[in-house]
Amino acid sequence: MSVAGADNPADLHPLVARVARFAQTTLKPRMLHTDSEGVPTAIISMLGRAGALNHLASPRFGGAGLAKAEDRRVHEHLAAGCLNTWLIWAQHASIAARVEAALEGADPGHDLIDGLLRGRVFAGAALSDVRHYPERFIAADRAKGGWQFRGTVSWASGWGLNEVLLIAGVDAVREQVVLALVPISERFTASPLHLAALGGSRTFRVDLDGVFVEDSLVISIEPLAAWQSKDDQTAVDAKPHLFGLAAAVLEELRNEPHALARDAAAAWAPRVEELRSQAYALADAGDASNFYAERLGVRVQTGEALSTISKALLVARAGRSLQRNDSAQYYLRSAHFLLVQAQTDAVRAAQLARLG
Incomplete structure (x- = not known):
């Protein structure tokens, strides 16, 4: 499973490899059950044992200090395995790095902060x-x-x-x-x-x-003005979870018995990979703020692509795709959720402009 291919270098990192296995062997088989019944406490404990609750914290706090490419890959794998789990984990995941950066080398000063940085507090x-x-x-x-x-x-x-x-x-x-x-x-x-x-x-x-x-x-x-400016810059990008979910949908399309469904996967996979490459390159540009319009455009186009391939899977499976035990309806609902998740006024305006 990967829009980037099975030889993605980030997958060689031991923590990324553990998360990838966990996502495919534990999260994905129970994905629809989790969507209906909720993420259980045991899943969070398993993420902790995999090292994913402080993967961005430095070794000083027992973290892996993952680089950006590996962090993105963790997001992609978890989103592909179970988007409900990804959402809960993602709310937590970035906090350790944010908190540690704010410390500027000082001691945590509170057991709660220390526990968070060490992955013991969720x-x-x-x-x-x-x-x-x-x-x-x-x-x-x-x-x-x-x-x-x-x-x-x-x-x-x-x-x-x-x-x-x-x-x-x-x-x-x-x-x-x-x-x-x-x-x-x-x-x-x-x-x-x-x-x-x-x-x-x-x-x-x-x-x-x-x-x-x-x-x-x-x-x-x-x-407040500084916060709002940074938030606007952060929300504009197409994030890794979009591409993780897209990879999962494309994989299911490839396995459909209908030849036209497989053709749709073959047609859309290069486009999704192109958007992924553009999104990461633009976000990593030293002057990324100068490419605001381009980054926003990629986010909107990625949402459209994800919606389209999810719709293709739904159509390919016909009426059975609307049953709660079929993944097609889950993917389409999830794709639509991601259209509005982390949606700022600028993102909404760009989305509506494309639809007008």
Whole structure:
């Protein structure tokens, strides 16, 4: 399984190889069950044993310190195996590197941060509500010895598995974003979001009732404008999970008995690989911000390609593809989910412009 071919050099890394086997032998066979019943705790434990819960942390904290190419490959493999698992894991995965970078070589200063960096504490992320400031957002109010967070987290995946949330709150007085690791407590009130796609991702809406977080758990404080600029630049790229899911769909198309389905796979595989190469090259460019329009275009085109090949698989299997035990309906719903996941105003506008 790979849009990049079986000889991808990143697959030679031991951790990447472990994750690839885990995705194909454990995640994929139960993919539809997980979509229906939810990601179990045991899967997170298995990811930990594979080294995937702190794979970006440095060896100082027992992490693998994976390079960008290997990290991308881990995302691709997990998304191909089970997108519900990928979503929950991905919320956690980038946090260790973010937290360690903020330490700038200093000691963690808190057992919770140390546990996170060592892959012993599983975290969720609540960052996207900053995009909706000032209409709706998580408010961060200064308090003695720390901060109080209040408001509603519109989207938190992995609920019930996470021990802490990385929350981005806005201090409206100073127009700055306060990023903090917040232990989940009775001050959190969660209600499930009944999603039509990725229903197994344990995604909840969470109300914060004056949740206090001490200063030692604050990761960073930065101007709102700087946060918004970085978020816009990050969201514009076509990310590895898109290509991982595309690889899984193409693999199933190749195995279809209908010759035209196999022809569709043969026709679309080079296009998906071309988009993948473009996406990574543009994201890695030293002056990537100068290629904003091109990166945005690749993201939109990748979403379209993924939707098209998923639709081809659905059509090839006819009526049976609509049964819950058929992977075609899962892939099509997942492809549509990814059209709106991490969608900023700029991404939405570009998508709608292509459809107009």
